[in-house]
Amino acid sequence: MANDMKEKIAQANKEAASCLIDNDPWWVDVKPAGECIEGLEDHMILHSGPPIDLDDMVMLHRRGMVSAMLFEGWAKDEKEAMEILHSGEIKIDSALNHNTVGAGTGILTKSVMMNVVEDRRNKTFAATFPAEGPFEGGFCGWGLYSPAIAENLRYMREELFPPMREVLAKNGGIALKPILAESLQMGDENHTRQTAADLLFDKLLLPQLFALDLPKEAIMNTVKYIVETPRFFHCYGQAASRAAALGANGIRYSTMVTALGGNGVEFGIQVAGLPGRWFTAPAPFMTGKYTSTQYTQADQLPWIGDSCVVEAAGMGGLAAAASPIVCNLRGMSLSEAIAQTREMERITITHNPNYSIPNLDFDPLPSGIDIRLVLKTGISPIIHGGMFNKVGGLIGAGMARVPMGCFESAMKAFAEEYRES
Amino acid sequence: MSAVNMEKPIPKEKPSVANLGIKLFYDSMIAQNTRCVQIEWVPPIKQSAEVEELLNEFL
Numbered sequence: 001m002a003n004d005m006k007e008k009i010a011q012a013n014k015e016a017a018s019c020l021i022d023n024d025p026w027w028v029d030v031k032p033a034g035e036c037i038e039g040l041e042d043h044m045i046l047h048s049g050p051p052i053d054l055d056d057m058v059m060l061h062r063r064g065m066v067s068a069m070l071f072e073g074w075a076k077d078e079k080e081a082m083e084i085l086h087s088g089e090i091k092i093d094s095a096l097n098h099n100t101v102g103a104g105t106g107i108l109t110k111s112v113m114m115n116v117v118e119d120r121r122n123k124t125f126a127a128t129f130p131a132e133g134p135f136e137g138g139f140c141g142w143g144l145y146s147p148a149i150a151e152n153l154r155y156m157r158e159e160l161f162p163p164m165r166e167v168l169a170k171n172g173g174i175a176l177k178p179i180l181a182e183s184l185q186m187g188d189e190n191h192t193r194q195t196a197a198d199l200l201f202d203k204l205l206l207p208q209l210f211a212l213d214l215p216k217e218a219i220m221n222t223v224k225y226i227v228e229t230p231r232f233f234h235c236y237g238q239a240a241s242r243a244a245a246l247g248a249n250g251i252r253y254s255t256m257v258t259a260l261g262g263n264g265v266e267f268g269i270q271v272a273g274l275p276g277r278w279f280t281a282p283a284p285f286m287t288g289k290y291t292s293t294q295y296t297q298a299d300q301l302p303w304i305g306d307s308c309v310v311e312a313a314g315m316g317g318l319a320a321a322a323s324p325i326v327c328n329l330r331g332m333s334l335s336e337a338i339a340q341t342r343e344m345e346r347i348t349i350t351h352n353p354n355y356s357i358p359n360l361d362f363d364p365l366p367s368g369i370d371i372r373l374v375l376k377t378g379i380s381p382i383i384h385g386g387m388f389n390k391v392g393g394l395i396g397a398g399m400a401r402v403p404m405g406c407f408e409s410a411m412k413a414f415a416e417e418y419r420e421s
Numbered sequence: 422m423s424a425v426n427m428e429k430p431i432p433k434e435k436p437s438v439a440n441l442g443i444k445l446f447y448d449s450m451i452a453q454n455t456r457c458v459q460i461e462w463v464p465p466i467k468q469s470a471e472v473e474e475l476l477n478e479f480l
Binding site: 002005006009255335339342343372373375376377378408411412414415418419 | 459461463465466468469471472475476477478479480
């Protein structure tokens with residue numbers, strides 16, 4: 001009986017991992033969130049990490065809620081916004097309960113413009129908010145709202161994206177997997193670093209923008225925005241990862257992790273065979289380098305954001321060997337970066353033959369975190385990311401370990417769901 | 422602390438060391454210009470009895 005169960009899990013995990021390694025993500029459109037996020041209703045706000053009550057939210061999330069109310073015109077000022085939020089008129093939900101990702105604070109409402117990625121192998125769609133140019137985290141990532149940010153959001157919707165949409169309508173979409181695969185061989189791990197991916201993306205997109213029959217100024221404004229925005233490709237990597245993981249969502253008997261994210265209070269994971277359920281533990285602090293010596297852990301907010309969907313798809317912390325440059329920012333050597341990926345191999349279901357890495361002597365990257373292997377080895381997944389200041393803004397970059405408590409509660413729930421009487 | 426075993430004199434040749442686990446010892450060997458390889462190793466994890474039982478059943 002036990003062997004039957006183990007065989008069922010093995011088969012399910014093989015199927016789930018194939019969603020990650022055989023994925024075929026394409027950037028196909030840019031649309032308002034209300035038109036591409038399933039289940040995102042009017043008067044609803046999404047946020048990063050596992051679900052959390054308004055009163056328990058950290059300041060960044062509460063500020064983001066108010067910003068969303070002002071952005072959508074649901075309240076005229078902060079006081080009215082808080083009153084309406086406390087009245088329960090506004091639905092609040094986790095972004096990862098939908099086909100999207102809440103990077104940073106992950107504040108999303110129906111009018112935010114989103115990049116839409118179609119996974120043609122997994123038959124899934126995922127939407128992620130674009131990098132907010134000069135405001136970087138801006139409204140969605142940092143939960144900030146001001147007249148200047150409002151103007152930038154309008155600019156993105158009305159001027160920046162129309163030329164891009166025209167390119168996508170003409171060419172039928174832009175394939176993202178070749179960019180991810182090549183950038184991983186060029187020093188990116190595609191969480192903290194997208195230097196190569198940005199260049200590969202620009203090389204593909206820019207000639208097509210120049211070929212449009214539009215005024216030169218309109219095209220140049222779009223080009224300038226793209227090339228001057230650091231890590232512009234990050235949102236595409238997240239969307240590709242999310243779409244792949246959604247393909248595995250609901251595969252019975254699978255113990256593969258499909259989502260990871262924090263809300264500054266708790267960190268949560270989701271598991272393929274237990275769709276829609278969260279397994280949480282206190283959010284971890286990051287270790288790494290601060291941007292200034294004035295900062296210490298006392299300034300740091302525990303993990304907030306869902307960008308570690310890229311780790312669920314086998315990049316970021318699992319791909320440390322691909323990016324010794326990112327690891328060196330934390331004082332790690334090349335051999336330590338390689339050791340980090342080798343350690344992650346012990347908790348993953350398979351390898352991704354599309355992502356073979358020079359520093360691993362062209363071995364492929366590990367892929368598909370298995371909750372059982374995490375518990376068996378005591379090795380928790382390493383996730384890369386940016387450190388948030390408690391009062392907002394980025395104060396550094398580094399890594400954290402996903403809390404073991406998430407895996408313990410997931411394993412217990414799995415047993416309750418699947419144990420054969 | 423045990424006494425030094427005089428029957429086994431300190432080798433004249435420089436040793437070659439394989440260090441298991443704590444990297445501080447590896448760094449110390451390298452600092453002394455001694456050949457050393459680092460082997461990543463941690464003691465096997467001890468889980469709770471409940472988790473052990475679940476792993477036996479499902480892994």
